[in-house]
Amino acid sequence: MAEVSRKQLANAIRFLSMDAVQAANSGHPGAPMGMADIAEVLWNDYMKHNPGNPDWADRDRFVLSNGHGSMLVYSLLHLTGYDLPLEELKNFRQWGSKTPGHPENGVTPGVETTTGPLGQGLANAVGMAIAEKELANEFNRDGHDVIDHYTYAFAGDGCLMEGVSHEACSLAGTLGLGKLIVFYDDNGISIDGEVEDWFTDDTLKRFEGYEWQTMAIDGHNPDAVAKAIEQAKAEPNKPTLIACKTTIGYGSPNLAGSEATHGAPLGEDEVAATRKALGWEHGPFEVPEDVYAGWDARETGKKAEADWQERFEAYRKDYPEKAAELERRMKQEVPGDFEATMDAIIKEYREGQKSDATRKHSGAMLNTIAAKIPEVLGGSADLAPSNNTKWKDAPIITPAKEQRGVHGRYLHYGVREFGMAAIMNGISLHRGYRPYGGTFLIFSDYMRNGIRMSALMHQPVTYVFTHDSIGLGEDGPTHQPVEQVSSLRAIPGVHVFRPADAVETAVGWKLALGSGDHPYALVLTRQKTGALDHTDETVANIAKGGYVVSEAEGGSPEGILLASGSEVDLALKAQAELASQGKKVRVVSMPCMELFEAQDEAYKQSVLPDSVSKRVAVEAGQPMSWYRYVGRDGKAIGMERFGESAPGDTLFEKFGFVPATVVSAYNDLG
DSSP, X not given: OOHHHHXXXXXXXXXXHHHXXXXXXXXXXXXXXXXHHHHXXXXXXXXXXXXXXXXXXXXXXXXXXXXXXXHHHHHHHHHHTXXXXXXXXXXXXXXXXXXXXXOOTTTSTTOOSOOOSTTHHHHHHHHHHHHHHHHHHHHOBTTBOOSOOOEEEEEEHHHHHSHHHHHHHHHHHHHTOTTEEEEEEEOOEETTEEGGGTOOOOHHHHHHHTTOEEEEEETTOHHHHHHHHHHHHTOSSSOEEEEEEOOTTTTOTTTTTSGGGTSSOOOHHHHHHHHHHHTOOOOTTOOOHHHHHHHOOHHHHHHHHHHHHHHHHHHHHHOHHHHHHHHHHHTTOOOTTHHHHHHHHHHHHHHTOOOEEHHHHHHHHHHHHHHHOTTEEEEESSOHHHHTOOOTTOOBOOTTTTSTTOOOOXXXXXXXXXXXXXXXXXXXXXXSOEEXXXXXXXXXXXXXXXXXXXXXTTOOOEEEEESOSGGGOTTOTTTOOSSHHHHHHTSTTOEEEOOSSHHHHHHHHHHHHHOSSOOEEEEOXXXXXXXXXXOHHHHHHHTTSOEEEEOOTTSSOSEEEEEOTTHHHHHHHHXXXXXXXXXXXXXXXXXXXXXXXXXXXXXXXXXXXXXXXXXXEEOSSOGGGGHHHHTTTSEEEOOSSOOOSSOHHHHHHHTTOSHHHHHHHHHHTO
């Protein structure tokens, strides 16, 4: 293909991007204009994808980590034949369009992940490459490479400044993710101007230190781009960073190379001048038929998938059980015996009740869960013995796990909480595994935006947060979470599940692993909890998020005590004291407010009837989230300050998490 033809193909990206931003009077034209030449070579000569089936299991994954340049990927998807008509580009950044300001998975066909918060897309790509590597090790057999694809990511200066990129890329090098290829848009410009005043890293040396293959090229030279991709694919044991020197706003005669093109329309006059400078003799949103033909990937994509499907059928013939298993997992369907497996765990802990920390209950359960649910892929941010996230004989993901049939399912993330969250999102988006990752609840703050992205993308990622309160004890206020549970409850779509005993913990795991579109935060104790006296009804109602764990003695309740986690046992002791005073008080366990709110009004009224307004809630954390249940006339007992360094039992006593405090608060209500 002649260079002029390539340039015209790339120019189609440039002008669709300029025109869409101009029509919206909002957006970022500079990055798509600068990266168009790189994208043209990658998508026309190397990307394995099928516009007719964006969910093809063995497609290459493409991630635009610098998601503000969203018109780049929208142009690519439109030009290559995805279900993204020109009208959607004309409707860029408008209500109800398939072209939102930043790419969103589930909104635009072909967008693999939601990007915009810089650096996270790059970390998602690391997760996708991990999933590809381990699925290939698990399912491929001699003569049957049914999992064999690359993960490509575009990233900008901002992505590489963000700390999450250091976390994820360091781990990617350690794991030897040879099918991860990252293109760094090295244009030297961010929204504040030339980055040389605040970003002078030797980026190539940094990535060499991470054990990446690195190279620097002219990002506007298609031959150099192609050669770099070939070199990247020839290195199977290292991820590759290709630093592409580009000009932001390439083609704009007056603004190219400046921050003026970064985050604002070029203006009608400059768009016209750019058309003249690049020889684009077409009006807004006009693409010549020969350019469309040069981009159209529908037939080649259809053939590529058909060829793969033929190979997959041969694989199915030789390995029918593995083929069926791979198909199930790529569809994110739970195993056929999932309900029986989880119900057996619930039954085991109901019949063999014992008092212990819920983190320990969780760790014991994982031995059965991991054995029965092969897509479970766990990990911890350097706290596996404390989080109890590593099951017995868990196969570790390491660079050495390269031989066929040997794969890892447990990932030591190191002290990389944010990176862990973003990598798990990538693993989940890729499909084939159900990731969970553990750390102390206090460190959820480090990873908060990753958790938010799990919720925004409806990804069934499980966060295992242990050491859930001042009950942590001697490590003191730096490690004692106070506001974190309420803060997590504020994220739309996150199901925060704080169980009170082993049975509630098992139900929490069942819900988390059975979820198709919600992340779960399992909030677990270091301190021991009681063993609740469950009935068939209470076990069934745990999954409703809130339920009556102990009814008032002698008739209808005159008041209600609400609690979660270890404080349910406290509420039960307070109930007994109030009963001795002749008070008829119900105790409600509320492991998951989000699930409770999803129930119908009849059920909610059966647990918390409006007729009973005398209510006290108790939880060893910031109490703000409880006021929706206790109302203005009730009381929420919680932590209104940071903790102290002392044994956990001492802290509970000193901060008033004792039955007498609950009884007094209840009686003070009149």
